[in-house]
Amino acid sequence: MSAPTLSKSSPASARAPHHLPERRGSLARAVKRNLSAHGFLIGAVLCFSFFSWYPMVREFFLAFQKNKDGRTTWAGWSNLSYVFNDPAFWQAWRNTLLFTGLALVLGFAVPFLVAVLLNEFRHGQGYLRMLVYLPVMLPPVASVLLFKYFYDPGYGLFNRILGIFGIPDQQWLQSTSTAMISVVIAATWMNMGGATLIYLAALQGIPGELYEAAELDGAGLWRKIWHVTIPQTRLILSLMFLMQIIATMQVFTEPFLLTNGAGPEGSTMTVVYLIYQYAFNFNNYGGAAALGLVLLVLLAGFSAVYVRLSRPQED
């Protein structure tokens, strides 16, 4: 792409043999010039090929295959029809969409608000940033176990605290009506540090003059947020919004660990958990791959929007 421009000033280029024709062999020259870089690249490409791309291609074929009595046969659309006819399929999608919706309300808004507040602090911002980011450094399983203890209806911390105020014990993870929101609260706490730092970086990139001008015009905190902060961070907000959708639709760890799988009456069973069930509990790899394919198609759509949005803006 930019190789000709670079080659003028590049010392490696200066040492390149002059007998090479101008156009032919430019790839060979480029490789030779950055041998170690290409070496690293080959390693990465091989790893991606073997551990990411090959499984994706294999999954596509697996979605249309079946194993029976030692034979692998083509199954046509039967895996997909199995998946669509499984009553758990629609329940898993409802739960996943509910998780995504709640995670957008909580997991998207809370880190942004925390970032806005952090940005307002004149002193101790580094310390506060560290405090907010701390949960991200905990291993997810440790965080989940911590919340499991907090939520326990028998001896959990949350019910103890509610008890001080005379509020009766809540079922938290053990009721169909509260299980999902409890999972979302835990997931938000566990993941908000990273998002908050990204928002904070975006906020700190907003020119101070804009706020000064707004203040001169008599704008308060909310007006400054509405008229300066949000418009100035719109792009990063849109990207994070899409990233959040893509990530939350693949949620597995939190509901799996917090509710031991599917939760009360399957109320926290997500699509990825169902894929896991098909593959590892039922040995139905075809069904798992077919459901994976459905999820892939949906997320590919969101990813396409993400890629489009994340392209550099043309001035």
Next chain:
Amino acid sequence: MRSSWFRPTRRTSAAAVAAVLTLTSLAACGTSSSDDNSGSGGGSKAGISAPLDPKTKVTLTIDCMPPAAKAAELREWKEDVKEFNKKYPNVTISGKSTPGQCEEPARFTAQLKAKSQPDVFYTYFTDLQQVLDNNGAEDISAYVTPKTVPALNSIDPNVLGVLKKDGKLYGLPTSNYTMGLLINRKLFERAGLDPDKPPTTWEEVRTAAKKIAGLGNGISGYGEYSAENTGGWHFTAAMYGLGADVVSADGKKAAFNDATGKQVAQQLHDMRWKDDSMGKTQLLKWGDLQKQIASDKLGMFLAAPDDITYMVQQLGADYENFGMGPIPGGKATLFGGNDYMIKKGSSPDKIKAAVAWLNFKNLTPGKGQFQWDRTKADKLPVGLPQPNFFTGDTKAEDLASRTENATMPVENFKPFLDNPVPGKAEPPKAQEVYKVLDNVMSGVLTNRNADIDKLLATAEQQVNQVLANQ
């Protein structure tokens, strides 16, 4: 495949060589199987039903060697290998150990898919169809004879039956279990109950649970699972105990949405919400109830005797504190167990060597796992009622040795042993059925206002769909 746009050049050839080398090294990391073709491993001229020629050179990789943390068991394994090698000096036993359970379903299914299971691999009784679907195991019918396995005719035909498909034998058992009611004797005594007479009906279970929960201090009378398919598994066990089934005899329809199903669900709902005898924390899975009963916080739950081994060895409980009675209802009880299979594609000599090892280690009274005097000397448990897959004189001989070397009060298991309940295999599509039934269990245990009729009807519809999808 060749096409006009792909012409091998020196550059692509070099890249291809590098890629092949890298993939080979990656693949080498991911496989644990050994394909031993040394010596005469590639085939034997002797008849396949003849025992292994001791001069034959074979290497066997075998699942479930005890990990270093289980020092005594590992020592026994090594002793057994040494003893085995006296007769078969050319058979190299290469044990593979895992720190947790011998078979973790996720790892197991992945290994089957990748065909990277050891030569002699450990499975649960319920795995047979999955193994066959993946073309994973050898038919060993011709290799297993009274010559190669002298105690063959003493093995419970029901146990061997679950390892057969279409008359062909695919595995040899190492252990088996039937479910019963496990009790905490200390809590029984504290609640004024007789631990030598565990409840035998659900009414008695309910009464006893109320008394035990009455001790307070966070103690539950009775515990149940309701997550990760274990809820459905226990619902099935409870149904069997009452003489009912969860799937019709032809395996095509759900059979639990009836008076018995309602009785099981209603009973649990009442114990949880009316009697408050099941504790507040629910959505429990395998391991959770064991922790509660081992720490004297739980009075009873449905279990197999090997749970006690786990509680003593892993959770530090005392054998003296536990007892077992038959499953409430006592009409039938769910049975299961584990076994070893031999990897598909193994040479005849390898299969013979594997059968010889399995015979020595797991199927010979007085040897290997049944050498109870050694188990006692190693301070390991002796006296649990299971494994118990022998019949007739062999069973009597083994039980006598077990009682003689007992390291625990065997009379605590008398109610269980004296009231044998006929074993019944798990339903077809067991795990998928259990997953659906988890919802019934979690429904009644987490929802005070659970609509039991609706829960059962929904589950019935879902199980019918699962069974129709076979």
